[in-house]
Structures are given as C-alpha cells and as structure tokens.
Amino acid sequence: FPMVRFARSLDTRAYFRMGEIVEEKASTPWDQEANFNWVRNWCTFFGKSSRKGVAVIFPQKPRFNYRVVENGFQGLDEWNFVHFRPKAGDRLAHVYYFGMVQDDVIADTRRLASEILNCIPASDAFSYYHPTIWPPKHIENTANVLSEGDECTIWCQDPGALTFPDALPPSTSQRGIKVSAASNECEPIQIVLRPKRKLRDVRLCCTDMAGDGARILAENVEYFFVDSTQVDYQRTENWAKPLIWHTGPIPDPFGLSQARDLAPGVSHPIWIRLNVPRGQNPGTYSGHLKIWASGRVLAEVPLSVRVWNFELPRVTHLKTQYQLWGYDEVRRNWKRYYRDLGEHKVSCGVFLHEPKVSFHNGSLSVDFSAWDSCLSLVIDELGFNCIKLPNATIGGGGGHISNFLGHRYDDPRVEKPFRQYLRMTRHHLEEMGWSDRFFGYLFDEPGEHVIPIIKNAARIMEEEFPQLKTFVASSFHSEAFKGHVDIWCPQYILFNHGHFDGTFVQGARTRGESIWWYNPPHALGMPLIGIRLLPWLNWKYSVQGILLWSINYWKEDNWRDMRTAGEGMLVYPGGNGPRESVRWEMVREGMEDFEYIRILQRELDNALSNPANQTSELIVEVKALFSHIRNNLLPDHPVLFAKPGDVYAARTRIAILIERLKKLTRRFHGPVKNLRLQH
Known part of the structure; x- marks a missing residue:
C-alpha cells in the first residue's frame, strides 16, 4: 500500500x-x-x-x-x-x-x-490537500433579546444556529421580530426562553397578520418545542463514532406537545414555522406573537413579515432522492410521510405502492392501480420531481444482484419479461403524463465484477424506455460506465476528485450527462447552516441533484439511544406520522434558497434580452452579487460552513434584486426554457 x-x-x-x-x-x-x-x-x-x-x-x-x-x-x-x-x-x-x-x-x-x-513531498503518491475547519459548539450568529423580565429572558436568534441548553442570552436587544418570505414559502423563526424560575404550561399563539388590504391568518403559523437527543460516545456504534460532533444533549427533534413546563437555568429553543400561502399579496404584514405561562401572557412580541413580490414554484428544480425506509410506522402513515417530504421540497422513491407484476406462459401483466393512486398524490399534488422507476434497480451494496419475478437480473430468463415490463410501464407513464419524473436507478455502489450486468441492463432500458435516464451511485468505475450512464452520482466528499475529477466531470457535461452527489454531511451537532448551504453548493458547482441514503434509519430503535450520531435520520417516528427536526427544516430552507437563486438568474436573463439593459447599474449589481456568493460567501467543496447572518443577508439581497429586476422589465415572467445558471 x-x-x-x-x-x-x-x-x-x-x-x-x-x-x-x-x-x-x-x-x-x-x-x-x-x-x-x-x-x-x-x-x-x-x-x-x-x-x-x-x-x-x-x-x-x-x-x-x-x-x-x-x-x-x-x-x-x-x-x-x-x-x-x-x-x-x-x-x-x-x-x-x-x-x-x-x-x-x-x-x-x-x-x-x-x-x-x-x-508533503511532491513525489509522494498523495498530493491533494483541502483546508478544514471545525466550528465550535456555539457559532457566531445574530441573536437579540426580545424580552427581559423577572421570570424569563426571551431572545430571537438565527435558525441556522443550534441552541444548546447552556446557551446564554445575547448582550444586544431588539423590539420585535422581522422576517421576509416569498409566496409559497415556509420561513422559520427561532426564539429561546431561559426561565429564572420554573414556568408551567408554556404555550405560544399568534394573531392574524394584517397588511395592505390582506391578511396572513394565524393558522399559517406553527410552533414546536425543540427537544434534545443524547449522544454518548461509548453507546455509539463504532462505524458512527467518527461522525460525532459533540456529545451530551444536542437539540434536534421537535416535541410532540403544544405546551410544556420549562425548567429554570436552561435555554429552551422554540421553532416557529411561518407558512406564506400561494398567491399571497406582496407587502408588509404585522401581528403579535404571544407567549403564555400558567394561563397568562408572559410576553407579547411584535411580528412583522415582508412578503416579496414573487412566488416559489410548486415543483422544485433541484433533483433529489431523500430515501424513506419502509418501517411499519411509515407503512401505517404513508400519506403523512410523503406529504412531509413534499412540504420539505424533496422527493423519494415510491416503493410502498409499486406496480404488481406477474408473468405466465410467456405473457406479462402489470396492475398499475395502487401505484397510480400513490403517484397522483406525490406528483400531481406534492410535486415530487424525481422518482426511481420500480423494478429497475438491479442490485447494490457492491455485488448483490436483485431478483425480478423470482430470478436474478443476470439470469437470461429475465430479459424477455424485463423488456415487456419496461415497454408497458413506459406507455402507461406517457399516457398519465408522468414519464418525465422517473429515472432508472441501476445500481448502488457497484463492484467491478457487476459492471457487465449493469451495462446490459442500461442497454435494455435505452432500447425499451429511451427517455428514462440511467443512474448509478458510485465513486469509482467512471470510465467503465461511459456511454451507459446518464446521471453520475459520486459521494459528496469525492466529487471533483479521483475517478470524478474536474476533467471527467466536464467531459460528462459536454456529453449531455448530469452530475449528482450523494450522502452529504447531516449528522447531529453539525452547524445547521451547513445543511442549508448544500443546495447553494449544488448551484456553485452545477450539480443537478442530491441523493441521501436514508432520512429514517430507525433500525433496532436506533432513534431512542442514537447509536448512529444522527446519520441517516432526519425525522423521528411520531406514532401517527413523522416527528420532524431542526436539521430536516434546514433541508427545506436550502431547497427554497436554490429557487431564489434560480429566479434571480431568470430575471437577469430576461432583463439582458433587452440590449438597452446591458450596461444598467442594476445588471452590474446583480452580477456582482453572484460573484460575491460564489467567491466569498460559499466555502469550497466539501466544507459546509458559513456565518448564518451572512447567508441570510445574501438571501435578502437576492430577493430585493429580484423585485428590482421585475420592475425593470415591467412584465410577468414565466419559466424560462434552457435556463443558464450564472457561474
């Protein structure tokens, strides 16, 4: 070696x-x-x-x-x-x-x-370096006291920062909370209560927020006490120990109750989720957030929301596969879990209701009825943009080959019914108008000895379902798969290196192929802003998709004693549906930020279509912002860390410039085909 x-x-x-x-x-x-x-x-x-x-x-x-x-x-x-x-x-x-x-x-x-x-001598076999940073437990963020009383100190801080139980109040203060959001956006607010004596039956409510002739109803505001989960080094499985950022209590899962008693001398984070409906009139809306204890108002905080003059799309443009495992809890509450994925702007494979396939006397029959019912929900209502085609994954885990109709995919008896299945499924999806939402996930982390099997399956898919994009999750064998893979997906950390170095990535794009990455960092205790930054790095590096191996790895009740440091687990079992987490909320924030960037690029392209705007100061300002985000705000891959306040400031600047560009062009712009992202 x-x-x-x-x-x-x-x-x-x-x-x-x-x-x-x-x-x-x-x-x-x-x-x-x-x-x-x-x-x-x-x-x-x-x-x-x-x-x-x-x-x-x-x-x-x-x-x-x-x-x-x-x-x-x-x-x-x-x-x-x-x-x-x-x-x-x-x-x-x-x-x-x-x-x-x-x-x-x-x-x-x-x-x-x-x-x-x-x-490191230049002659050494290892020549690459990458700077690393290790953020401290309490990272720098914007926080201000909202209320200071005899019973409790209340402050507001960036949602991109974790609030640990030992967090202390900031030294600065502000009157009220001000946030901004587009229509069809969910905007988080994090407040922290640190009681000076025990508070009983603490709960929150919000008034309707009134604007210029319109309202955001109080029912659009949700509240969650943030619980902590214990991470213990000795109890963590050996393979997951290196994932640990911090030990002890780490804030993450949302509490299941809407009211609780709060102990003194401890900081209690509360997550507030403001849902701005589609079609909400732009403008500033004002209301009040009320914090109750023991049946009386403990504090009343002014809340102001600026709604931007644009709307986020129902179907996101960044492709995702955040995989959901089929535990009994999920199967009992599958609609709630799929809705939760859709509300967080990500997609997953619809494995709970797949086509029922049978093969008799050389003839294949497929029952699509249960599958169609599920697809109507996840595609037509929830906007899933990317779904694995069932029965098209021929294996995974190095060398494991899956079965189709009782035979391994490398068995010659499989080819005929597999071809029939692909043809029938293609015709059905085309009739339903869903064919563009699917891809063929051929193999997960293949070994060298299964490459010929994968190539053969890719060839069959190309012949029977030409518009289906073939996908392989692997950080190796890039040269061997050339001509057989439409979507390349190396590990996040190995993107742009080794088998997927810059030369190969550029060549793949020249051939019209897509690049994703899989398994980005998301462990407990990592800076929340890092999870939010991931789609920003997708934009920076022109990476079209994200694959995460699991959002609910609950094997053997792992969620109870957290033996995996949060790896593969962004939601917890709630009994009647998912129990969400602050890390899961940051996934949605990043997905929405990606749409902000995309809309700004769209408006810039529209403005540049008029030659008179080429030298506009506004155009120069927009290009300068893109340059700042790419070169100054965002870290270099694979680091996922920035000051939350800087990210929020950039997002606000993007929104302001979108509105100014819309005024410059003075017309509504729909989606633009062949969108060119600024890089």
Whole structure:
C-alpha cells in the first residue's frame, strides 16, 4: 500500500474524542491500527511544537485502517478498496485530504496551504490537500433579546444556529421580530426562553397578520418545542463514532406537545414555522406573537413579515432522492410521510405502492392501480420531481444482484419479461403524463465484477424506455460506465476528485450527462447552516441533484439511544406520522434558497434580452452579487460552513434584486426554457 511520508518525525498526535481534542505523546499507539471516516473527523499529527500540524482527514462512509510507521502514514484499508485495489505509486487524491490545524481550529487554513505542501513531498503518491475547519459548539450568529423580565429572558436568534441548553442570552436587544418570505414559502423563526424560575404550561399563539388590504391568518403559523437527543460516545456504534460532533444533549427533534413546563437555568429553543400561502399579496404584514405561562401572557412580541413580490414554484428544480425506509410506522402513515417530504421540497422513491407484476406462459401483466393512486398524490399534488422507476434497480451494496419475478437480473430468463415490463410501464407513464419524473436507478455502489450486468441492463432500458435516464451511485468505475450512464452520482466528499475529477466531470457535461452527489454531511451537532448551504453548493458547482441514503434509519430503535450520531435520520417516528427536526427544516430552507437563486438568474436573463439593459447599474449589481456568493460567501467543496447572518443577508439581497429586476422589465415572467445558471 502507498505511504504518506511527512517531512518531520511524528512524536505527538491529537484527535477528536467525546467532544474534546485529545493530545497524546507518540508511543505504542502509533503502531496500532484504527478506524476513522467522515470528512469532519481527523487524526492530527503534530511536530515537536504542538502549535500546528498536518491533519489527515478521512472522507465520509468509507472506512480506513491505518498505521504510522516512523515518519510515515500507511493506509491498510480492508473495506473501501474491495472494488479498487491501490498499488504502490497510485495517486489517491480522491481518498485522503490534508489541512493545517492551529490552536483555535477555525483559523484561516487556506493561508497555510503552502506550509502543508512543504510537509508533503511532491513525489509522494498523495498530493491533494483541502483546508478544514471545525466550528465550535456555539457559532457566531445574530441573536437579540426580545424580552427581559423577572421570570424569563426571551431572545430571537438565527435558525441556522443550534441552541444548546447552556446557551446564554445575547448582550444586544431588539423590539420585535422581522422576517421576509416569498409566496409559497415556509420561513422559520427561532426564539429561546431561559426561565429564572420554573414556568408551567408554556404555550405560544399568534394573531392574524394584517397588511395592505390582506391578511396572513394565524393558522399559517406553527410552533414546536425543540427537544434534545443524547449522544454518548461509548453507546455509539463504532462505524458512527467518527461522525460525532459533540456529545451530551444536542437539540434536534421537535416535541410532540403544544405546551410544556420549562425548567429554570436552561435555554429552551422554540421553532416557529411561518407558512406564506400561494398567491399571497406582496407587502408588509404585522401581528403579535404571544407567549403564555400558567394561563397568562408572559410576553407579547411584535411580528412583522415582508412578503416579496414573487412566488416559489410548486415543483422544485433541484433533483433529489431523500430515501424513506419502509418501517411499519411509515407503512401505517404513508400519506403523512410523503406529504412531509413534499412540504420539505424533496422527493423519494415510491416503493410502498409499486406496480404488481406477474408473468405466465410467456405473457406479462402489470396492475398499475395502487401505484397510480400513490403517484397522483406525490406528483400531481406534492410535486415530487424525481422518482426511481420500480423494478429497475438491479442490485447494490457492491455485488448483490436483485431478483425480478423470482430470478436474478443476470439470469437470461429475465430479459424477455424485463423488456415487456419496461415497454408497458413506459406507455402507461406517457399516457398519465408522468414519464418525465422517473429515472432508472441501476445500481448502488457497484463492484467491478457487476459492471457487465449493469451495462446490459442500461442497454435494455435505452432500447425499451429511451427517455428514462440511467443512474448509478458510485465513486469509482467512471470510465467503465461511459456511454451507459446518464446521471453520475459520486459521494459528496469525492466529487471533483479521483475517478470524478474536474476533467471527467466536464467531459460528462459536454456529453449531455448530469452530475449528482450523494450522502452529504447531516449528522447531529453539525452547524445547521451547513445543511442549508448544500443546495447553494449544488448551484456553485452545477450539480443537478442530491441523493441521501436514508432520512429514517430507525433500525433496532436506533432513534431512542442514537447509536448512529444522527446519520441517516432526519425525522423521528411520531406514532401517527413523522416527528420532524431542526436539521430536516434546514433541508427545506436550502431547497427554497436554490429557487431564489434560480429566479434571480431568470430575471437577469430576461432583463439582458433587452440590449438597452446591458450596461444598467442594476445588471452590474446583480452580477456582482453572484460573484460575491460564489467567491466569498460559499466555502469550497466539501466544507459546509458559513456565518448564518451572512447567508441570510445574501438571501435578502437576492430577493430585493429580484423585485428590482421585475420592475425593470415591467412584465410577468414565466419559466424560462434552457435556463443558464450564472457561474
């Protein structure tokens, strides 16, 4: 296996464990093997001075075994390279990442990039570095006290920041809450109550919000107490331990009750969800938020909402597959779970009601009735934009081959009925007007030995269902699949590296193929703003879709004792439907932000269609904002971190410029075909 050799000996190591950075002198542990994964976790190898050193950062999901030999780092992987065996001298830039770490951890690591390269000889097999940051528990955000009384301190803070139980009130104050949203948008508000003595039966309500001849009714405002879930290092499964950001109580799941008692000396976050209806008149609406305790008003806070003069689309434009697993809880409440996905602007495979297929005497029959009923809900009503075609996934997990009508997909007896099924399904979806919503998810993380089987299935799909886009989730074998895959989906952390480096990605786009990425970070305790930023990075890097392996990985009641650090679990079982979380809310926020950017680009293109606008100061201002977002606001992949206030300021600026561009063109603009995104 290749070695990474550092320019100096390694006599000290530091690593993240149970919420703390632990430093140890090098001794016997240097020669032991250890497992690490996920980009935000590392082993940091310090020199004689413990002030700075090189961080070895491991990508998500693949597990790496390693050992340190003298001043070298040797990979001993026994899992990730099942389908890719490295040889001495191989360039594994897509596997290991390097960054400089200082005492404050979130220093400007880019400035130190040259020092990293000095530590890694140019002749080494590993040549890529990426700066890393590790946000502290309480990140900088905008927060202001709304009410200070004898019983309780109440403040408002950016929803993009977690509120831990030990959070203290800010030093600044403001009168009332001001937010903005487009029509058909859900806008979150986070307030925090820190009682000075026990408060009983705390609940919230809102008045109708009145504007210029219109109202936003109080029924459009929802409230949720945010509970904490405990993350314990020892209780967490070994494969998930490196995902841990913080241990102890981490705020995430929404409470199920609308009222509760609040203990003193603890900060209690409350999530408020403002739903602006479709067709809501633009303007400013004012009302009051009332906080009650023991049957009396504890505080009354002015609430002002600016509704922008544009509306978010019913069907989003960023493709998504946030996969929902079919536990009994989901099957009993499937409509509520699908509605929740639609309300959060993401799609999933409709696996609970698939076509019923039978094959007798050489003839195939398909019953679409139950499937059609479900598709009417998720497509026509909820706006799912991307759905896996049932019975088109031939396998997954390296080398597992699935069955169709009792036979493996590589069995020659399958081809005839499989072709008939594809033809019948294509004709049916075309008749219903749904064919453009489907794609063929061929395989999940394939091994090299199944490539011929996948190619054959892709060929059959192309012949029987030409408009169906073929999809493979894999970070390897990109060259082998050329000509057989329409949608490429490497792991989020491996995008633009290794098999999916910039050259391959650009070539795929030139051939008219799409690029997605899968399994972006979403673990408990990570900065919420990072989850929101993901669709922004989709825009920045022209990545057309997101795949997440699960939003409800509840296996063996994992949700009760959180053995996976939140990996694969954005919603909790609620008994009669999903119990949502603050991380799940940030998914929707990012999806809505993507539509803001898209609408601004649409309005810019419309304005530029008039030659008289080419030199307009407004046009220059819009282009400057795009440049600022791309080069200054957004981090470089794969980092997902920014100050929440900066993100909100950029979003507000986008909305203002959309309204100004609409006035410039002085006409309503519908969807624009072949939209060109600004990059």
